[in-house]
Amino acid sequence: MKQEDFARQVHGGLIVSCQALTGEPLYSETGGVMPLMAKAAAEAGAVGIRANTVRDIQEIKAVVDLPLIGIIKRDYPPEQPYITPTMKEVDELIKTGVEVIAFDCTLRPRHDGKTTTEFIKEVKQKYPDQLFMADIANFNEAQQAYEAGMDFVGTTLAGYTAESAHKPGPNYALIKKIVAAGIPLIAEGKIHTPAELKRVIDLNPVGVVVGGAITRPLQIARTFTRVFASK
């Protein structure tokens, strides 16, 4: 798929991230849960799905006909990057046929010892026909990833690294700056309400991802139980 084709498919609509990690209430050893979330998203009019693990991606692809952003979250301590952190995860995702593969493009030390730019170039050389999204946390990382050849950048990790500003909601200033720089942006992370979503889309990113506020019931329930706790 071409960069502009994916951009056209998702622009003006919502990408829903459907993920449950081990230990989360919706995590299932045997699968079957995330495709239900994806079905709900599709019925609500979502234009794309973001999903973690080969299993979830395959199960989701079987029930909804929407473009997918695929990731594999895997820890390689002591290094911090965990979103598709090495070529091993990229190789696994390629086999699923997802439209876009997202991986960590922060400038933190990597498990494979490569620089982020070296890794991006290696990945693009190995898979020239695959679309890739750079999960970044700040403007410098966005710029470097785009210049190294990434098709899209995502604000996924903004507020989750030591090198980024920590805000309770979306980082509007970062979104604005990346869009203004002409970098194809998928705004993602900490969009918790329709009002926040509206503010983000007014900044005109290529695409926008909402996750936990739709697909993480523990997170959603807490927004209500917190009302009592704060009385």
Ligand SMILES: CC(=O)N[C@H](C=O)[C@@H](O)[C@H](O)[C@H](O)COP(=O)(O)O
């Ligand atoms: C930081 C990190 O690991 N983010 C993950 C990336 O895939 C997911 O856990 C998030 O749900 C996703 O980015 C969507 O964001 P939010 O759930 O805030 O709408």
